[in-house]
Amino acid sequence: xxxxxxxxxxxxxxxxxxxxxxxxxxxxxxxxxxxxxxxxxxxxxxxxxxxxxxxxxxxxxxxxxxxxxxxxxxxxxxxxxxxxxxxxxxxxxxxxxxxxxxxxxxxxxxxxxxxxx
Amino acid sequence: xxxxxxxxxxxxxxxxxxxxxxxxxxxxxxxxxxxxxxxxxxxxxxxxxxxxxxxxxxxxxxxxxxxxxxxxxxxxxxxxxxxxxxxxxxxxxxxxxxxxxxxxxxxxxxxxxxxxxxxxxxxxxxxxxxxxxxxxxxxxxxxxxxxxxxxxxxxxxxxxxxxxxxxxxxxxxxxxxxxxxxxxxxxxxxxxxxxxxxxxxxxxxxxxxxxxxxxxxxxxxxxxxxxxxxxxxxxxxxxxxxxxxxxxxxxxxxxxxxxxxxxxxxxxxxxxxxxxxxxxxxxxxxxxxxxxxxxxxxxxxxxxxxxxxxxxxxxxxxxxxxxxxxxxxxxxxxxxxxxxxxxxxxxxxxxxxxxxxxxxxxxxxxxxxxxxxxxxxxxxxxxxxxxxxxxxxxxxxxxxxxxxxxxxxxxxxxxxxxxxxxxxxxxxxx
Numbered sequence: 001x002x003x004x005x006x007x008x009x010x011x012x013x014x015x016x017x018x019x020x021x022x023x024x025x026x027x028x029x030x031x032x033x034x035x036x037x038x039x040x041x042x043x044x045x046x047x048x049x050x051x052x053x054x055x056x057x058x059x060x061x062x063x064x065x066x067x068x069x070x071x072x073x074x075x076x077x078x079x080x081x082x083x084x085x086x087x088x089x090x091x092x093x094x095x096x097x098x099x100x101x102x103x104x105x106x107x108x109x110x111x112x113x114x115x116x117x
Numbered sequence: 118x119x120x121x122x123x124x125x126x127x128x129x130x131x132x133x134x135x136x137x138x139x140x141x142x143x144x145x146x147x148x149x150x151x152x153x154x155x156x157x158x159x160x161x162x163x164x165x166x167x168x169x170x171x172x173x174x175x176x177x178x179x180x181x182x183x184x185x186x187x188x189x190x191x192x193x194x195x196x197x198x199x200x201x202x203x204x205x206x207x208x209x210x211x212x213x214x215x216x217x218x219x220x221x222x223x224x225x226x227x228x229x230x231x232x233x234x235x236x237x238x239x240x241x242x243x244x245x246x247x248x249x250x251x252x253x254x255x256x257x258x259x260x261x262x263x264x265x266x267x268x269x270x271x272x273x274x275x276x277x278x279x280x281x282x283x284x285x286x287x288x289x290x291x292x293x294x295x296x297x298x299x300x301x302x303x304x305x306x307x308x309x310x311x312x313x314x315x316x317x318x319x320x321x322x323x324x325x326x327x328x329x330x331x332x333x334x335x336x337x338x339x340x341x342x343x344x345x346x347x348x349x350x351x352x353x354x355x356x357x358x359x360x361x362x363x364x365x366x367x368x369x370x371x372x373x374x375x376x377x378x379x380x381x382x383x384x385x386x387x388x389x390x391x392x393x394x395x396x397x398x399x400x401x402x403x404x405x406x407x408x409x410x411x412x413x414x415x416x417x418x419x420x421x422x423x424x425x426x427x428x429x430x431x432x433x434x435x436x437x438x439x440x441x442x443x444x445x446x447x448x449x450x451x452x453x454x455x456x457x458x459x460x461x462x463x464x465x466x467x468x469x470x471x472x473x474x475x476x477x478x479x480x481x482x483x484x485x486x487x488x489x490x491x492x493x494x495x496x497x498x499x500x501x502x503x504x505x506x507x508x509x510x511x512x513x514x515x516x517x518x519x520x521x522x523x524x525x526x527x528x529x530x531x532x533x534x535x536x537x538x539x540x541x542x543x544x545x546x547x
Contacts, residue, residue: 011510014311034528043532044519055528083507 001096001108004073006061007035007089008081013059019080020063023072026114029062039087058089064099064112125207126214129342133215133223139334140226144171144233146331150324150382151237152522154431157316158512159241160522166236166248173253174229174260182228182257183221186264192272195265213341223338224264230335231287232256235489237431238295239302241313242503245517247496254496255294259488263290263481277470278477279452279460281350282339284394284445285481292438293482294489296429301493302502304428306509318378325382329358332389336396349456350396357408358388364412372420383436387415390440395448398459403451411443442478449474 008016013030020028034055041052065073070093077091101111148167155163174182184199187210199205202221210220232252239248263286265271267278273285280286307313315321336354340347365384366376391411392404399407418435449471452462461467493502503509508516515521 009510011512014307036528041530042515042519044515044521044524044529046520046524050532051529052532053528054530085507 001064001066001099001112002070003094003096004061004063004065004070004077005092005094006063006077006081007033007037007058007091008061008077009083009087009089010057010059012081012083012088016061016077016080019076020073023069023076024114025063025065025069025073025076027064027112031060031062033058033060037087037090039085056087064096066109066112124209124214125216126342129214129344130216130219132343132347133219133338133341136334136338137219137223137226139331140223140230140338141171141331143226143230143328143331143335144168146324146327147230147233148324149320150328150386151240151431153317153320153322153324154315154379155240156313156512157523158514158521160316160514161520162245162513162517163236163240165245165518166240166252167233169245169249170229170233170236170252173249174232174256175225177253177256178225178228178261179221182261183224185257185261187220187224187269189270190265192275193265194262194271195269210341215341220341223341224268227283227287227335228256228260228264231260231283231291234287234291234433234437235294235298237433238299238429239502240430241513242305242509243302244500244502244504245513247500247502250500251298251493251496254492255489258492259290259294259485260286262488263485266481267477273473273477273480276473276476277460278473279398279448279470280394280445280477281346281396281398282336282393284441284448285477288390288393288437288441289445289478289481290485292434292436292441293485295433296427296438297486297489298493299427299429301490301497304426305430306506308428309426315379318382321379321382325385329354329385329389332358332393336389336393340397346397346457349401350392352401353392353396353399353404354389356401357392357404357411358385360405360408361385361388361391361412364409365416368412368416383415383419383432384412386436387411387440390437391444391447394441394444395452398448398452398457399462400451400453400456403447403453407444407447407451410447411440414443415439438482442482445474445478445481446471 035058036055041054044051044053063073074091082088099111100107144167148164152160152164179202181200184197185195188195188198190196205217205221207216209215210217213220266273267280267285333351333354337347337351339350362381362384365380369376369380388408391407395407415435418439419432450463452460452470453465454461460470463471504516
């Protein structure tokens, strides 16, 4: 059981969601984040003030999956989020100690497996 | 020149000065309306297309547009006698009691807002510089020509077509040009694949409200006086959109059991557009009927158009082209000599009026569509009309203007200030 965290470009979010859906991965949380991953800064000008936007808008996906699904989750993120330019983001896979479905109290594999109904 | 001076009416001039300023407000109001309808990453670019129209259309109007529309010429186009404002001064414009300079300014604001209207078809993907070129050329090649036909003594006006405040040049001109522009530029990359939602419905409502306010100057000033036709048009500009709004509520209720805010904003525009050609020519009661009727065809197009492949993004065709066409034709039925002092429509015994309204409703759209289509194709030969897929994904605000509508300032590092101080900043490089 792993927690897959992926940081992707906001404009690729719909492509990623589509790829995850096709890979039959259903439980997803996303949040808007700002970060810097080595891409070139954007220069913006407001009246006479020029600034470098060091932080870029990104979207963070968090998906808890059973071990069998880790590979397909990573593949889905790569296919959905890749443009080939610097700034496409990162995927982090961490092990997960425990997962509990609040509604039923199911734990671990049962909690991260989608309900089929 | 005392006789000329005597022909100027201070009251008429005062109202027309105010009306002109009201119409100019419509362009930023339209920018706000359009900006609310797009995604947040395209807010500024969309707004800027309207602001840019003020610059390019005003310059082109002063240079040649006004002359080609309003100087004496042939039936198709005016002459160049007033190019660069030659001979445009304090003497009254023929047929009015206001200085020709005021007449020029008033008509300029019409040209500006019409140019801005067309941009609604191509937002979120068209590049800014080609848009400036298109706007400048369109204001002369399409707007000035149609304005000459309808108001400047061109063939439609000469044959008695009634168009009080611009159903042909402004509304049908922009609406059918928008359709052509959408076809040439092509759909947004995400069109039909993702939900592309308006990012701020409050902007849309406020923009529509300000447009309505400006429209009192637009229609109310199109009598060029503070006289009867202006008063009638002013009144009808209150009545017709209110009826459109109410009918739109009913249509929304029938279709989806809820009344929508963006639908309401759209209805205000449709009602104002519908009454535009008819404002000073029909009775208040008929204006209410026109407002109610105008909702139907425009609503139908707004429902059906997104199911097509045509990404005419902000529905300029439905709101302006279609509603303008409805108004132009409706006027042919119900124009009333007792109210307008000019002509009757079919219901009052003058079938010829309806015939010429129908001809205008065919010729105006045909010319606007064709000329816009060809013009954009020619510009595309010189420079690409649209941004790349990557730029479109990033958003036109950052790509075209290097600004964001909703910059938080987080992560922004000062590079230089107005004082010119260059600040060495350690920045992580790739």
